[in-house]
Amino acid sequence: MKEEMGRELESGKVAHVVFLPxxxxxxxxxxxxxxxLLSQAKAKAGSIQIQITIINTQHTHQRLLVTSNLKEFQQTHPNIQFLTFPDGLPPEHPRVGRGFKEFISALKTVAPALREVFLSxxxxxxxxxxxxxxSTSAVEVANEFQVPLLSLQTMNACTTWIDLHLPKFLEEGEIPIEITDEACLNKPVTQITGLESFTFLYRDLPGFCRTQEVAMEFCIGEFKAASQASALIINTFEELEAPMISKISSFYSKIFTIGPLHCLNLSTQTDDDSSHRSSADGILSKEDNSCLEWLDSQxxxxxxxxxxxxxxxxxxHVFFEFWHGLINSGKPFLWVVRPNSIHVTDGVRTPSEVLAELEEKSKGKGLIVSWVPQEKVLAHPAVGGFLTHTGWNSTLESIYAGIPMICWPIKADQFVNSKCVGDIWKIGFDMKDKCDRSVIEKMVRDLLGDKREEIMESVNKFRDQARQSVMVDGxxxxxxxxxxxHIISLVP
Structure with missing residues (x-):
C-alpha cells in the first residue's frame, strides 16, 4: 500500500487524509x-488524488479482521489503508464495563505510539x-508534524454545545452530580444559553457528569484539547439543530454538518434505502439477517x-424488568441482546443461562437475537417504534427511517439525546432514570397506540428533512x- 501511495505522489498532487477514531x-x-465518502471524491477533487489512512488500535484492528472482510473492503477502496498502534493493554483486557477506567487511562498516553505511525x-x-x-494526543502529534487538525464530533450539536461548557462546570464544582440527590438531578441548567426554554435539568447533562462515571475528567480534557482544531465536523444536519450549530460557531470558525452520515453518498441519490448502505456497515459486529423473515410475518x-x-x-434484573414491561404491553418485540451485555447479579446463573431463560420465555411473544442489520430493521414496515439507549447513530438512523423512540439512556451523550428526542424535537418519549415494568408497558402502548398520531407529525417532518439534507443540493x-x-485547499 505504501508503494502504491508513493506512485500516486509521483504522478500528481495528493491529499492524504489521516483518520483517528x-x-x-x-x-x-x-x-x-x-x-x-472522501475516498470516492476523486471527481470532486479534479487532478488531486485523495488517499486515506485510518489509524486504529491493534485491538480494534484484530476485531475488524475477525468480523469483517477487510481484504474485500480495501479492494473496493484501494486508496484506503489501515495502520495500527498499541493501546498499551493486553489483548484479553475487556476495555469495557469494569475495564473501562484502565482503557481510558491507557488512551491518554498513546501520543508516542501515534508519533511512530506518522513517522512510518x-x-x-x-x-x-x-x-x-x-484530541489530546491528536493535538500533540498534529503540532509536531505541523498538520492541520480537524475534529470529528460523532455526537450531536446540542451535546457539543454542552460539552464546550463542561470545563467551566468542573472548575466551579457543578459536576460531578450526586446521583442519589434527586433535588440536584432536577435542578435546571441555567448557565448555558440556548437551553433555557427546554428546561434542561442536571439529569439531562452527559452521563459522565454523574458520580458513578469514570470518564468525566478524560472527556472534559479531550473537549478542551479539541478547541485547538482548525475546523469541526459534526454528524448532524442543519434543519434539525440550526440554533445549536449557530452557537458553536463562536468556538469554531469552520463547521461542517454532514449528517446523517450513514445515508450520505456522493453518487446520485435515490429514494431506495439500499442505495446508501456502506460497505463498512456491520464491520465490527456480525449481523443476523434471519430476524427480517420474522418481521415479514408481523x-x-x-x-x-x-x-x-x-x-x-x-x-x-434490568433485563427481566424490561422483559416484563414488553410482555405486559401485549406488543410483539424484536430485542437485541448481546451475549456479553448481561451482568449477572445473583451469583448463581451465568449470562448464557439468563439469556436462554429470556429466549425461552419470549417464544410466541417476541424474538431475541444477538445482533441485527439495524438500518434494515428500522426500515421494515412491521416496526412501529424503537426502544433505544439513544446512542447518536441509532437516533439518527431512527430519525431517517421515520420511527418514533422510547429513550432509556445509559451513558455519555445518550442523556442529552434522550432530552432532545422527548422534549425538543418531540419524536419520542424520554424514559431516563426509570426502569420499571409498568412505565415500560405504558410507554410501549402509548408509542404504538394511543399517542402515536400526535407524535408522528414531528417524526415525519424530521424524517423528510433528514432525507432531503443528504440529497444533491441538500x-x-x-x-x-x-x-x-477545504481539504483540497490544504494541499501545498
Missing part, C-alpha cells in the same frame, strides 16, 4: 463512512481528522424494536462538498 463501534462507524508513513499527511475525544407498525447498543453491560450534501474543497 475513538476505539468504539459507535465512533468507528461514522468515521469509516466519512473515509469512504511514506506520504506526508495533508490533514488529520481525529475523533473529538481523541403486522405493519406492530413491532417494538429494542436495542441498547454495542457497549452496554446491564444487570440481569444541506449536508453541500457541506460535504465544502469539506472536500
Amino acid at each position: 475513538f476505539p468504539a463501534e459507535g465512533h468507528i462507524k461514522p468515521m469509516l463512512k466519512l473515509a469512504e 508513513m511514506t506520504l506526508p499527511a495533508t490533514c488529520f481528522i481525529a475523533d473529538m475525544i481523541m 403486522q405493519s407498525g406492530s413491532v417494538i424494536y429494542v436495542s441498547f447498543g454495542t457497549w452496554a453491560s446491564l444487570p440481569s 444541506s449536508s450534501y453541500r457541506n460535504l462538498e465544502n469539506l472536500i474543497d
Whole structure:
C-alpha cells in the first residue's frame, strides 16, 4: 500500500487524509463512512488524488479482521489503508464495563505510539481528522508534524454545545452530580444559553457528569484539547439543530454538518434505502439477517424494536424488568441482546443461562437475537417504534427511517439525546432514570397506540428533512462538498 501511495505522489498532487477514531463501534462507524465518502471524491477533487489512512488500535484492528472482510473492503477502496498502534493493554483486557477506567487511562498516553505511525508513513499527511475525544494526543502529534487538525464530533450539536461548557462546570464544582440527590438531578441548567426554554435539568447533562462515571475528567480534557482544531465536523444536519450549530460557531470558525452520515453518498441519490448502505456497515459486529423473515410475518407498525447498543453491560434484573414491561404491553418485540451485555447479579446463573431463560420465555411473544442489520430493521414496515439507549447513530438512523423512540439512556451523550428526542424535537418519549415494568408497558402502548398520531407529525417532518439534507443540493450534501474543497485547499 505504501508503494502504491508513493506512485500516486509521483504522478500528481495528493491529499492524504489521516483518520483517528475513538476505539468504539459507535465512533468507528461514522468515521469509516466519512473515509469512504472522501475516498470516492476523486471527481470532486479534479487532478488531486485523495488517499486515506485510518489509524486504529491493534485491538480494534484484530476485531475488524475477525468480523469483517477487510481484504474485500480495501479492494473496493484501494486508496484506503489501515495502520495500527498499541493501546498499551493486553489483548484479553475487556476495555469495557469494569475495564473501562484502565482503557481510558491507557488512551491518554498513546501520543508516542501515534508519533511512530506518522513517522512510518511514506506520504506526508495533508490533514488529520481525529475523533473529538481523541484530541489530546491528536493535538500533540498534529503540532509536531505541523498538520492541520480537524475534529470529528460523532455526537450531536446540542451535546457539543454542552460539552464546550463542561470545563467551566468542573472548575466551579457543578459536576460531578450526586446521583442519589434527586433535588440536584432536577435542578435546571441555567448557565448555558440556548437551553433555557427546554428546561434542561442536571439529569439531562452527559452521563459522565454523574458520580458513578469514570470518564468525566478524560472527556472534559479531550473537549478542551479539541478547541485547538482548525475546523469541526459534526454528524448532524442543519434543519434539525440550526440554533445549536449557530452557537458553536463562536468556538469554531469552520463547521461542517454532514449528517446523517450513514445515508450520505456522493453518487446520485435515490429514494431506495439500499442505495446508501456502506460497505463498512456491520464491520465490527456480525449481523443476523434471519430476524427480517420474522418481521415479514408481523403486522405493519406492530413491532417494538429494542436495542441498547454495542457497549452496554446491564444487570440481569434490568433485563427481566424490561422483559416484563414488553410482555405486559401485549406488543410483539424484536430485542437485541448481546451475549456479553448481561451482568449477572445473583451469583448463581451465568449470562448464557439468563439469556436462554429470556429466549425461552419470549417464544410466541417476541424474538431475541444477538445482533441485527439495524438500518434494515428500522426500515421494515412491521416496526412501529424503537426502544433505544439513544446512542447518536441509532437516533439518527431512527430519525431517517421515520420511527418514533422510547429513550432509556445509559451513558455519555445518550442523556442529552434522550432530552432532545422527548422534549425538543418531540419524536419520542424520554424514559431516563426509570426502569420499571409498568412505565415500560405504558410507554410501549402509548408509542404504538394511543399517542402515536400526535407524535408522528414531528417524526415525519424530521424524517423528510433528514432525507432531503443528504440529497444533491441538500444541506449536508453541500457541506460535504465544502469539506472536500477545504481539504483540497490544504494541499501545498
